[in-house]
Amino acid sequence: MIISFPIKSNIDSRRSARSYKMISVEKVVMESIQDFVKSLSVPFDHNVEIKFFNANATKTLYTNMLSPPDNIAFVAETDIISISKVGFIGELLILFAQSKGLSTCWYGHYKLSELESLMPHLQSTDQLKESNMGYGYSKGVTTGRRVICITPLGYYEDGGLRLVDRITKKTSSFKRKDIKDLLENPNDYDKLSDDVLYALDLGRKAPSAANSQMWKFAFENSFKTITVAMTVGYKHFKWEHPNVDIGICACHVWLGLIDKGYNPSVTVSEDSGRAIWKISI
Ligand SMILES: Cc1cc2nc3c(=O)[nH]c(=O)nc-3n(C[C@H](O)[C@H](O)[C@H](O)COP(=O)(O)O)c2cc1C
Missing domain, CATH: 3.40.109.30 (putative nitroreductase (tm1586), domain 2)
Incomplete structure (x- = not known):
């Protein structure tokens, strides 16, 4: 198996980013991410789909931060094995994005109704009602294929944090x-x-x-x-x-x-x- 990014340094440098510049990912970088998705191979069968979508600069989707323009959703069935495969496959993509200088953050709690309007993917309105208090997808195993987690994909906005805050935050x-x-x-x-x-x-x-x-x-x-x-x-x-x-x-x-x-x-x-x-x- 050949992994197309340095493994340890990307694992060591990745951090969840919750503050982004409101600009799109550069075209060549986006193409490299899309190519990575197309050629992604793992040593087990799976049905996980990686979907790209755009969002507006509001706090509706992620609630604790503004959405950058580019985002990714991981879609699968909701049984235990399928959602665990989402973790394995999604993390490969997150680490590849890291190697391209992009920031990400796994989100399990996002506003499902907002996601559905940005990226329609549900097969029935009942699926919307199943989400926990409107966030995430549902409490447990449920019907159909749906988004399990999402991540923003973009450039970290330092937000003018003082150096001391940045260090404490990181550690x-x-x-x-x-x-x-x-x-x-x-x-x-x-x-x-x-x-x-x-x-x-x-x-x-x-x-x-x-x-x-x-x-x-x-x-x-x-x-x-x-x-x-x-x-x-x-x-x-x-x-x-x-x-x-x-x-x-x-x-x-x-x-x-x-x-x-x-x-x-x-x-x-x-x-x-x-x-x-x-x-x-
Ligand atoms: C499956 C999963 C779901 C997560 N969901 C959220 C979320 O809904 N909101 C959020 O702010 N962070 C979320 N996180 C980010 C974690 O809080 C973060 O990964 C953890 O605190 C470790 O920090 P690090 O990623 O910077 O190493 C999630 C992480 C994972 C792996």
């Missing part, structure tokens, strides 16, 4: 748990190879809703298989779809192993309401 947004705290069995730590530790380090840096970092790592097959999943019964009071985040983390682990020269195989299955990713070398 607080990039706070992550240590690998040891993410192992299902902490005693495994001393048995992990440098390559596996490298992949887990990229995995722990994945973005997650409210920075919840709900993933746990475990091992099979003499540590040649890394599993990424949340613990049984995990719930977050504000975010209804943590399996999206699990797919994002699995993507980072997979990229980490690719960066170390492996061609890992990837499977995802469902168990007790969770997506279980297995990445094997």
Whole structure:
């Protein structure tokens, strides 16, 4: 598998941006993103669609910031495996955009009625009613294909923050748990190879809703298989779809192993309401 952007540096430099210049993405850059989408290949079957759409400079769609002109939506069915694949595939695109100097932010809570007017995609009006208090798509598995998450795509607007604010903002947004705290069995730590530790380090840096970092790592097959999943019964009071985040983390682990020269195989299955990713070398 060939990844067309530097893996570690883009993972390390990506941050969620919630302030954008109100200008369109340069044409050549947009074309490179569209080409990336067309040629995107992952080591599993999927039905995820990446749709580009334009928005007006209002706070209606994202509510906590103005929409830049260019945006992307990830469309899929709403079962656990499909939304987890949205995480994996969407994150590849987000990291590619990062490598092109663009900023992004995963959004699970957006104004669905506004999205539907900007980018009609729902198959019935009932689908609009299912959204939680008007934000996001619905509480759980529901009918049809629909947008799972969206992201703005554009140029970060510094907003004149003082240097000290910028530094505190950056460090607080990039706070992550240590690998040891993410192992299902902490005693495994001393048995992990440098390559596996490298992949887990990229995995722990994945973005997650409210920075919840709900993933746990475990091992099979003499540590040649890394599993990424949340613990049984995990719930977050504000975010209804943590399996999206699990797919994002699995993507980072997979990229980490690719960066170390492996061609890992990837499977995802469902168990007790969770997506279980297995990445094997
Ligand atoms: C699946 C997902 C959904 C998210 N939804 C929102 C959202 O609705 N609103 C928001 O402001 N940020 C959202 N975020 C961004 C997270 O808050 C952010 O990724 C996390 O705090 C870590 O910060 P970082 O991305 O800068 O590393 C979401 C992130 C993920 C992965």
